Amino acid sequence: MGSWHWNDQESPTTAVGVRATMGAVTMKDDPQAMQRPYVFVRGYDSRLHVNWWDGKAWHWSDQGTPAGRTVIEKVGAITVQDGPNAQQRPYAFVVTDDSKLHVNWWDGSKWHWSDQGAPSGRLVREGVGVVSVQDNPNAAQRPYAFVITDDFRLWVNWWDGSKWHWSDQGTPPNHTISRPLGVTTMKDDPNAFTRPYAFVITEDSRVWVNWWDGSKWHWSDQGAPSGQPVKKAVGVISVQNDPNAQQRPYAFVQGYDSKLYVNWWDGGKWNWSAQGAPSGRLILDSVGAVTMKDDPNAFTRPYVFVIGDDSKLYVNWWDGKAWHWAAQNTPPARVIERPGEALTMQDNPNAKQRPYAFVITDDSDLWVNWWSLA
Template sequence: MGSWQWNDQQKPTAAVGVRATAGAVTMKDDPQAPQRPYVFVRGYDSRLHVNWWDGKAWHWSDQGTPAGRTVIEKVGAVTVKDTPNAPQRPYAFVIGDDSKLYVNWWDGSKWNWSDQGAPTGRRVREGVGVVSVQDNPSAPQRPYVFVLTDDFRLWVNWWDGKAWNWSDQGTPPSRTISRPLGVTTMRDTPNAFTRPYAFVITDDSRVWVNWWDGGKWNWSDQGTPSGQPVKKGAGVVTVQDTPQAVERPFVFVQGYDSKLYVNWWDGGKWNWRDQGAPAGRLILDSVGVVTMRDDPAAFTRPYAFVIGDDSKLYVNWWDGSKWNWAAQAAPPGRVVERPGEAVTVQDNAKATERPYAFVVTDDSDLWVNWWSLP
């Protein structure tokens, strides 16, 4: 049997603690290679750092800052493949102290900083999330970076294969966007193009989605759980019943009652479900959401990691027939102070996926709660 473990990833340096996480990805050097986690953080020095696994050991690397700037906020991280058999390359997007978007990216041999700018006449206020898009399964992956600007509109900074572009996604009809929620992509079939979905929370505490139908962008009102306004997002994933099935979004949110809810697509309609909270607890914050496969032919199973009002980690997970809450506790002698990131790791292309949930503790260390196979 496998088991859950806690591991102290420590700090970027003895003198620089972790202020906040900035995104996490898993890397493959080729399609058959083991996945290797990369977790980007913002240190108390306002620089970007990455904690990464080389296949044998963990390392910290100082990614620095954009020239003449400091890092003030995360947007998210994603990996890009130039061809289906190429190595994955990480891209970590952040907001600088000039309210512009920047990316720290690996070109295959070295790390680079690129100034993505901001929409004309606007400032980047907050990140919504990052996804990669493919026109077909053999095409290069292209990053799409969703942000909120200072006029409370949704914008996307996207790569068309040759150049970066800014596009104004606007706002839901007669509403103002108040908070980000998260992003995901959809495929209608395994050979279809990917379609981005960007979820936000509006000034009336409802969930809206800006989504691409293959020909145009649309805004759709997802509403709220019955009688409960939405306080903040907890994470967004896509779920597949089989590897050949349509992908279906699951959108996890926290209500003002400090409970977890999910807005999910069943293939024919959207539904809201009350996930509750860990027994005797309220939800304080979220860490992230991932999906799990027990083997490459299995259905995907969502895992939503949250922080309880006792400063411990909990997970709400689907076992294939029902939802469960599990107490992940906290690192020995520590409390979970700030949320982090969640990813899944595969040891090889046929292996079970394993969740890794990263958090920041009260001593400003990065810790990971991970599932270890026997």
């Protein structure tokens, strides 16, 4: 039988606490290896730090800052793989105090900071998210970082395999982007190219998605839950019924009624579903959404972590037939003060995936609520 645990990841140093999380990924040294979590945070020193697992123990590493700059906002983190048998390499995208995009990335032997700049004549306001795009299953992965600029337009900073580009994705017709929601990728089948989907919330509290059909970009109005405007993002994932099926996007949001809703694609049409809230509670903030697989041939099952108005952690999860709310509670003698990140871990390519939800407590430590198989 498996069980949930709380673990104190502490903080970068005794003098520097965790201010906010910047993104989380899992790393694999080779395709048969165990996944290893890397959680990027902004410390109270406005520097980037990473809490990472080497396979036996956790470590904190100071990633520093771009030269002469400080880190102010997250965009997200991904791993990049140069080929199917290559090591995964983390990339953490951040916004700095000059309102430009920077990336802290691992080349396989050392870390680098790269100045991605900003679209011509514009400043980067905030991040929407980061994904890796692949032209086919044997191709190198290519990062795409979506941001909102100071004129409230969506832009993407993307790698074509040899150089970086900025592309203006514009805005939904006759609307202004007010806040980010998240990004994911879609594959129509296991041998297809990946197609980015970037979700945003407009000034009228509706969800829109900017998506790539394989030849051109589109804006689609996803609307809002019946009678309930969208307040803010919770997380975006892709769900798959089996390893050979089409991937299907799920965008989780919080309504102004402080309840959870999901906009999801069933393979033929989009739907809105009301997920509600934990019994007797309202949702205060979100931690993130992940998908779970019980084995490599299984369907994926969404897990959505949120913080309740009692400052406790809750998860809304799918068992394959029905949705459930479960109370994850809080770290011992601590209060959850700020949201973090969520990811899944796999001990080997044939193992069951295991959720990890990271939060920041009232003492500015990073904590993780994680599922063990034992």
